[in-house]
Amino acid sequence: MDVPSGTPAGTPTPGPGDPRIARLSLNQWTTREWSLREAVEGCVRAGLPAIGLWRDKVADAGLAESAKLVREAGLRVSSLCRGGFLTAREPVARTEAIADNQRAIEEAAALEAACLVLVVGGLPAGDRDLPGARERVAEALAELAPYAGAHGVRLALEPLHPMYCADRAVLSTLDQAIDLAEPHPVGQVGVVVDAFHVWWDPYLPAAIARAGERIASFQVCDWVLPLPADNLLARGMMGDGVIDFRSMAAAVEAAGYVGDIEVEIFNADVWAAPGDAVVDTLKRRYVTEILG
Template sequence: MSDLISRLSLNQKTTNSWSLPEAVEGCVRHGIGSIGVWREPLADTGLEKSARLIRDAGLRVSSLCRGGFLTGIEESLRRAAIEENLRALDEAHTLDAACLVMVVGGLPPGSKDLPGARARVAEAIATLAPAAADAGVRLALEPMNPIYAADRGVCSTLGEALDLAEQFTAEQVGVVVDSFHVWWDPQLEAQVARAGKRIASFQVCDWITPLPADTLLARGMMGSGHIDFRHHLDLMTKAGYDGDIEVEIFNAEVWATDPDSVLETMKFRFVSELAPVAA
């Protein structure tokens, strides 16, 4: 159990009301050794100051969220997206983040060309992969549940993410296994095994029903929904992943709760839902 809790990482979105310094202090206060950083609060605090705060607190950075949004059609938009992702790679390097999470983007306004959007993602990743290698930061493609294909992520399955990632070295491009996004996939077991050393990040939160009106906020605390996290952890372990496990929750009720109380619940549920049952 102690080995498992040592892998727990707080993704900043779980305590959305906290600034980055507050989230760092919260991790220290609750004995959490790793943090998943988001770029917006990072910018609010400042990159160099944030890097010092995290380093001085003795925390690991399990990921930087987020890069991506690579599906624009106009050349000016595509160029701007590349430049923004290069900045994100520089930030991830400064933070010594394990990876830069890539939310690849949805359909451009007015477009219904899903294959075209996916092709532009592949072209952009090919452009960014050498820069990722130079920065020593792995691009981590995050397949998203198909309900987000139109507006956030045209990469919908782990298999699809791996098809793209495998065009590059594992050090350049890996994948995110987010339980919320992949739990439904009938190919999950085979694709996690296939992913192996390409697994750059493991994120957990629960799939709750009924879905809220804003499906972006449909992520629940572990144990409040339908996902078998022990099974997911077993798959990840067999695939060779032994890194940090981020709890990333988008949920209005969780966000309205006192963040210290959220972390107490998070730690308890993390162990109770992921730890193997004693024989």
């Protein structure tokens, strides 16, 4: 996992205070076995300035305690994952989804998160109406965006790779996410550029430029082959796969994004490795594969 093809074996690990990692964030799911406290402490040891939090880990620690831990550690919260799953047709399920997203917005506000990531949901069981599902997402956003704005929270629509369209996200391209975001104020609804999900899109450079100030989060990990049986665990460490991160990062920067760059990896081997070793590796790979 440590040295990808073409990367010098002797690349030193950036230490605390290294200006090259001033925008680097650890998404909590990359070191899934760590509790929130352990992840915060790991970021501090590594000199990382930011962390991306997950709601289940926050719930385990308690919202007030989570906010206190992050604040006292001096970390930024680059994102809170996740809200969404807004495609239900049945009225009770739709009402429950809206209520859960409102709670997520309140949590993001308490954590002072830069954004609340929304994975919008797939097709309901037995449903084949893809345009209808996307329309229900748009209707839900019309309710949630003002609520987010009132709480000082920015929603961030995350398009997922098309292989997740049926069960997780009926938004598959960055352009589709921008289309849904544009009716709302920029401060209320933005988009996520997640390298794993959008690297394949031939229209990606133009979509990133179009997104501009709508970019609320930039997440990175690699696309590795062969894909595992569980395609949720197909994400690899940067440099282990096929994604051209440097050109994507340059496009995101040219679009005006100045926020944190978050490493989010779902991978059984990464999860099994010691957390500090994973963080050391991702710091080196961030420098060699993204900053160049």
